[in-house]
Every structure is written in C-alpha cells, then in structure tokens.
Amino acid sequence: MSKRVTIDPVTRIEGHLRVDVEVDEGKVKKAWASGQMWRGVENILIGRDPRDAWAITQRICGVCTTVHALASVRAVENALQLEIPLNAQYIRNLIILAHAIHDHIVHFYHLSALDWVDVTSALKADPGKAAHLAESLSTWSGNSKAEFTKVKERLSGFVGTGQLGIFTNGYWGHPAMKLPPEVNLIATAHYLQALEVQRYANKIVAVLGSKTPHIQNVAVGGVANALAVDSQSVLTVERLLAVKEWIDKLNDFVKNVYLVDVAVVGGFYPDWTTIGRGIVDYLSVPDIPLDGKGTQFALPGGHIAGGDLATFKAITSFNDQYFRDGVTESVKHSWYEGGKGPLHPYKGETRPQYTDFQENAKYSWLKAPTFYGKPMQVGPLPRVLAMVAAKHEPTIAYATKALDLVSAVAKTKVGLGALHSTIGRHAARAVSCAVQVDELGKQWDLLLANMAKGDLKTFNKPVFPKGEISGVGFHEAPRGVLSHWVVIGDGKIKNYQCVVPTTWNAAPRNEKDEPGAYEACLLDTPVAVPDQPLEVLRTVHSFDPCLACAVHIVDVENTEVVKVKAA
Numbered sequence: 316m317s318k319r320v321t322i323d324p325v326t327r328i329e330g331h332l333r334v335d336v337e338v339d340e341g342k343v344k345k346a347w348a349s350g351q352m353w354r355g356v357e358n359i360l361i362g363r364d365p366r367d368a369w370a371i372t373q374r375i376c377g378v379c380t381t382v383h384a385l386a387s388v389r390a391v392e393n394a395l396q397l398e399i400p401l402n403a404q405y406i407r408n409l410i411i412l413a414h415a416i417h418d419h420i421v422h423f424y425h426l427s428a429l430d431w432v433d434v435t436s437a438l439k440a441d442p443g444k445a446a447h448l449a450e451s452l453s454t455w456s457g458n459s460k461a462e463f464t465k466v467k468e469r470l471s472g473f474v475g476t477g478q479l480g481i482f483t484n485g486y487w488g489h490p491a492m493k494l495p496p497e498v499n500l501i502a503t504a505h506y507l508q509a510l511e512v513q514r515y516a517n518k519i520v521a522v523l524g525s526k527t528p529h530i531q532n533v534a535v536g537g538v539a540n541a542l543a544v545d546s547q548s549v550l551t552v553e554r555l556l557a558v559k560e561w562i563d564k565l566n567d568f569v570k571n572v573y574l575v576d577v578a579v580v581g582g583f584y585p586d587w588t589t590i591g592r593g594i595v596d597y598l599s600v601p602d603i604p605l606d607g608k609g610t611q612f613a614l615p616g617g618h619i620a621g622g623d624l625a626t627f628k629a630i631t632s633f634n635d636q637y638f639r640d641g642v643t644e645s646v647k648h649s650w651y652e653g654g655k656g657p658l659h660p661y662k663g664e665t666r667p668q669y670t671d672f673q674e675n676a677k678y679s680w681l682k683a684p685t686f687y688g689k690p691m692q693v694g695p696l697p698r699v700l701a702m703v704a705a706k707h708e709p710t711i712a713y714a715t716k717a718l719d720l721v722s723a724v725a726k727t728k729v730g731l732g733a734l735h736s737t738i739g740r741h742a743a744r745a746v747s748c749a750v751q752v753d754e755l756g757k758q759w760d761l762l763l764a765n766m767a768k769g770d771l772k773t774f775n776k777p778v779f780p781k782g783e784i785s786g787v788g789f790h791e792a793p794r795g796v797l798s799h800w801v802v803i804g805d806g807k808i809k810n811y812q813c814v815v816p817t818t819w820n821a822a823p824r825n826e827k828d829e830p831g832a833y834e835a836c837l838l839d840t841p842v843a844v845p846d847q848p849l850e851v852l853r854t855v856h857s858f859d860p861c862l863a864c865a866v867h868i869v870d871v872e873n874t875e876v877v878k879v880k881a882a
C-alpha cells in the first residue's frame with residue numbers, strides 16, 4: 316500500500332518549501348515540490364528607475380544577498396551595452412567568490428551535514444582514534460585529540476542537561492545513518508569550527524560591499540568603491556591586505572577540511588552515489604568575467620544534454636544568443652494566471668491566482684523554467700561537470716582528488732559518473748568551492764596588479780536612450796544559474812523577470828507535465844521509516860534550496876514549526 320508523506324515546511328533551508336512524496340515498497344514513486352509563499356518583487360519594479368532595481372531585487376533573499384544585486388546591474392548594463400571598468404569587475408568578482416564560499420561552507424556543515432552525521436553517536440567515539448584518523452587525512456590544525464576531547468565534552472554537557480541545543484530535532488539513531496562514531500565526532504567538531512571560519516568569507520563581502528547581508532557598493536556602470544593607494548578613508552591597500560589574510564584562512568579550511576570531509580562522508584555512503592540522479596540535463600553559465608564587457612570568463616559554463624559531457628555547449632559571453640533564446644517559464648502548475656503557454660522572460664507575466672494545493676493542477680508559487688523546452692538541473696553539479704567538459708584544469712584536479720579519497724574510503728573505484736547523484740551534488744559543491752577559493756586569490760592579484768598600473772577607475776556613467784531596450788544579466792550563483800531579464804522604455808522599467816536557481820530546481824511540473832529537478836531526483840529514493848523521511852531530506856537538501864529566491868518572497872507569519880504527515 317502506498318503512503319503519502321508531506322513535509323511542510325522543510326527546514327534547514329531558506330524560505331518555505333513543502334515536499335510531498337508517495338512511498339510504495341520502501342521507495343518514492345511520485346513527488347511534488349511546492350513553494351509556499353509569494354511577494355511579487357518582479358511586480359514592485361515596474362515603472363521604476365533601472366538604476367534602483369539592484370537595491371530592491373537584492374531584498375529577494377537573506378541568504379544569497381549579493382547575487383540579485385549583481386544579476387540586476389548586469390541586466391541593465393546588458394540592455395545599455397555598457398562596459399564597466401576592470402577594477403569594478405574584479406571587486407564584483409571578489410564579492411561573488413567570497414559569498415559563494417560562505418554559502419557552500421554553511422550549506423554543507425550547518426544545513427545538510429546532519430542528514431548524514433549522527434551527532435549523538437559522536438558520544439561513543441574515542442577522541443584519540445578520531446585524531447589519528449583525521450590527521451592521516453589532512454594537515455588541518457583543528458584535528459588534535461585535545462580538540463576532539465573538548466567537543467565530546469561539550470556534547471556530553473548538552474545531553475547531560477537533557478537538551479541538544481542547536482542539535483535538537485535531528486533524526487538521531489535513524490537506520491540510514493552509517494558513519495562510525497569517530498567520523499561523527501570529527502564532523503561535529505568541524506561543524507563547530509566552520510561556524511568560526513565562515514565569518515572570514517563574510518568579512519570580505521562586508522569590507523568590499525560596505526555591508527553584509529545586502530551589499531551597498533554596486534551601481535549600474537561599476538561599483539561605488541573609491542580606490543586609493545594612500546588614503547585611509549577609502550578602499551586602501553591596507554584593507555586589501557586584510558582581505559588577503561582572510562582568503563588564506565578560507566583556503567586552508569576549504570582544502571584541508573571541507574573537501575576532505577565531503578569525500579570521507581561520501582565514501583561511507585556509496586549507495587548514495589546511485590540515488591537522486593533525476594534530471595541529467597544540466598545548465599550553468601560562465602562567470603568571473605575577466606574583461607569589462609563580459610566576453611572572457613575565468614570559470615566556464617554551458618549546457619550538457621543527457622548527462623553526456625561530450626554534448627557540452629559553452630555559453631560564451633554576456634550577449635550569448637543561445638542562452639538568451641533558450642529560456643521560457645510555464646505557469647500551468649503554478650499559482651499564476653496563465654493560458655498563454657510558456658513565455659520568454661521578456662514577455663513574462665506575474666499575476667497571482669491561488670487555488671490551494673492541487674496535485675494535478677496548480678500547486679506551487681514557483682514557475683517552471685525550461686531551456687529549449689526541457690527542465691534542467693542547475694547548481695554546483697552542472698557547474699563542475701561543465702568545467703570538466705571545458706577542460707578547466709583546477710576543476711579536474713580537485714574532482715580527481717575528491718573522487719580518489721572517496722574510492723579509498725569506499726574501497727572501490729569511484730569515478731566521475733558517481734557525481735550524478737545526491738551525494739555527488741555535495742561533492743561537486745566542495746570541488747566548486749576549492750576552485751572558487753583559488754580564483755578568489757587570483758582575482759585579488761588581478762585587482763592589485765591593475766591598481767599598481769595606476770588605474771583606479773571603478774565606474775562608467777550609464778545614459779538611458781529614448782525608446783525600448785532589453786537586456787539579460789546572468790550569474791552563476793551558489794545554487795546555480797540566476798538570470799534577471801529587464802525591458803526598459805524611455806528609461807523606466809516596463810517588465811522585469813527573475814529566473815532563479817531554485818526556480819529551476821524546485822520547479823513544479825512544466826507545460827508538458829514533466830517534473831522539475833527535485834521531483835525527478837526524489838524518484839526511487841529509499842524511505843526506511845515513512846514518518847522520519849530522512850532520505851527525502853537528504854536529496855532535497857543536496858540542492859541547497861532557497862525558496863525565498865525561487866518565488867521572490869518573504870515569510871511574514873512563520874507560525875508552523877514542522878509537520879511530517881505519513882498517511
């Protein structure tokens with residue numbers, strides 16, 4: 316007999332997501348992903364000055380607080396065909412990379428590791444053995460016996476008071492938890508250390524962006540950072556040297572802790588390299604532009620069909636016609652007025668029409684985006700596969716390193732094919748993060764070298780023509796492809812559409828009733844205990860959901876804690 320399980324809301328994510336699955340013979344047979352709240356930021360923008368759009372769209376999300384600002388200015392600059400100064404590009408790149416590294420560290424340790432790591436089992440660990448194991452894998456200074464003993468004592472203190480504090484409400488002791496106590500202790504220690512380390516990434520964003528969350532330094536035409544080599548009141552070389560120190564700290568943690576932990580956890584869960592495959596049509600975009608126009612990029616991106624890297628088609632510039640022509644959104648299963656079929660974002664409409672959850676009709680605030688008519692998976696996995704297909708050497712090197720460690724722990728050869736999976740999304744995110752931390756150092760070098768040449772320019776003034784223009788700004792955000800589409804008439808916004816990473820991944824069924832990526836990837840997920848659907852959460856969390864982005868919403872009355880219904 317099939318059982319219906321509703322998780323509403325899914326926690327350890329951003330925003331309100333409801334997931335429904337039908338479980339039969341211990342496996343998911345059908346799934347629905349539903350975004351549960353809406354604000355309509357796209358509509359708020361109509362009639363406004365395009366130079367203000369970035370500040371407003373940035374408020375879409377409290378997690379990816381930089382990405383909408385950047386996609387927005389890129390869209391308006393694209394409409395104007397406005398080039399920006401090199402320094403502005405480098406400063407934006409530093410912010411993009413620091414923000415992505417922050418996101419990936421926090422996602423693995425604080426939002427998803429507890430799906431795999433049983434904190435209560437860490438109480439049975441021998442700190443000496445844990446230190447021996449951790450030190451055999453990495454040179455990280457936080458892997459000592461003293462450190463692990465301290466963490467174990469802290470945990471025992473929590474449990475002794477009958478409370479687990481920040482670790483309350485995990486599925487502790489669940490049959491799908493497989494890590495040995497020592498690995499659980501190591502991961503728990505790194506969870507706590509990651510809380511410290513993530514600050515360095517945020518400090519970089521705050522210093523360059525003047526504030527975080529929600530940076531204040533971008534402008535259509537560049538950035539508002541005044542550069543100087545000798546004044547104390549602007550962005551000085553001294554501040555930039557502090558940024559470099561934080562980059563070095565992030566580098567140590569990402570390479571010696573995060574990448575290693577993900578590979579070790581993956582090695583203990585080899586079955587999860589075959590679960591959660593779902594949609595293997597992958598989309599990513601290039602990012603980290605190296606020139607003022609966006610025709611050369613440090614990190615490649617593009618389209619991969621059917622999981623076959625040989626089909627890789629690169630997206631090559633901010634004016635890429637293949638990307639621009641391929642995107643449409645359907646509202647057949649979304650709470651909006653429709654009836655016109657899938658619409659290109661320049662023609663996109665956002666008119667709410669709520670019907671309650673109707674699993675065969677409308678059931679989500681998310682629209683369903685497609686690329687040339689097909690649903691896509693976006694995110695670190697598509698990004699890493701695109702970079703491998705594009706023969707990006709650092710990506711190949713870190714992917715090989717991670718997969719070799721997975722193979723050593725699993726005691727069987729695990730190759731690139733294992734990445735098309737739930738655990739593969741975590742591995743790809745860690746590989747992406749290692750690439751990003753290297754690139755962060757490189758962008759810092761480029762900025763300093765350009766300043767040393769005497770170029771301190773950061774802004775080109777935009778001039779809006781009479782008549783209608785349109786543009787798209789894309790950005791490879793932490794969760795994948797983000798694009799903002801703007802139509803401007805006589806200097807005012809006529810239409811504005813955001814097509815967001817989580818809109819792609821958490822989409823409801825599309826015009827042809829095909830499932831979105833979460834829905835497709837959940838099929839065949841094993842569920843050992845239906846009213847403790849840990850395995851469903853593993854796959855959903857592997858995407859790093861952000862529903863605030865996906866429906867551009869705010870949660871104003873969060874009254875529900877969590878509801879898991881198995882009927």
Ligand code: NFE
Binds near residue numbers: 793818861863864865
């Ligand atoms: Ni709000 Fe965001 C965007 C999404 S970036 S977190 O855009 O989805 O990863």
Ligand code: MG
Binds near residue numbers: 815
């Ligand atoms: Mg939208």
